[in-house]
Amino acid sequence: MTKEDKRKHILDTAEKMFAAFGYEGASTRQLASEAGVNMAMLNYYFGSKESLLQAVLERRIAGMRNQLEEAKEVNASAWEKLNRALEIYLNRVSANNSFHRIIYREISLNQRSTLSYFLSENVFRNVQTIMDIIREGIQDSSFRKVDVEMTAASILGTIYYLLNSEQVAARLLDTDFQDQAAVDTEIKPRIKKFLHDYLQAYLMHHDSEKQ
Incomplete structure (x- = not known):
């Protein structure tokens, strides 16, 4: 080896x-x-143990960042890029739920300042990619002029809250979050459809605005 x-x-x-x-x-x-x-x-x-954790998390974060960057650079509309980015986020968070809990626990607790800084910088770079796609849509007039930062926060807040607050989410959506098959076949499609419908209504121009 x-x-x-x-x-x-x-x-x-x-x-x-x-x-x-x-x-x-x-x-x-x-x-x-x-x-x-x-x-x-x-x-x-x-x-050290902290350096080992950093290496583990860096590998996860870098993998998502590479996928998001690829979604951002494809020859497609901003709407198509955004939907690709959302699917990447949703798939990776649901598949690696425990690690995303560790990531956000480390950021929120701030007990290991060097690691917390590293994580917050790298997680923000991933969020920045989503904001760049939204700004692209605003710039080419395919999206309305919205609050980009709050839009990104709403997207990620929906995903992370439902997948990281399992007991509350299980009662809210009446689904067993310990059942991975149920998460894959029921929860993920439901989150995806909600975000698609929400963003379409929020980002796309309304007929009244075109008059």
Whole structure:
């Protein structure tokens, strides 16, 4: 196994451990044992538990950022780009729900200032891509002149609230959020349709505005 393969294996293992036990609950000895490496090797690759968490989260955030940037650069209308970006966000958050909880917990608690700053900067870059698409639509007059920042906050707030407040959302939508099949076949399509209809009504020009 090459150094890169070994590093990836440690990251894959740490990802599962952090998702299962959280940052505080996953000890470095547990992480090393699960990955089949000794503490010296774990420290060699990452130096500290915080650096390991940062590497795990950076990989997740970078993956989403690359997909969002690709959606932003496709040869399509701003409306089509926005819908692609929303689907990317929805798919990745629902598939990696535990990690998005860790991300926002770290940002909100601000207990590890260096990590919190890193996360907030990188998460904002992803949000910025969505705002860029909305601004593009406003600039080419396909969208109304709306509050771009509040629009982005409304989009992400809907997704994160429903997928990260499972007990309340389960009662609100009368669906078992522990059932991944139900999330995939019922919740995700419902969120997607709501956001599509909401944004279409909010962003698109009304007939009265064209007169």
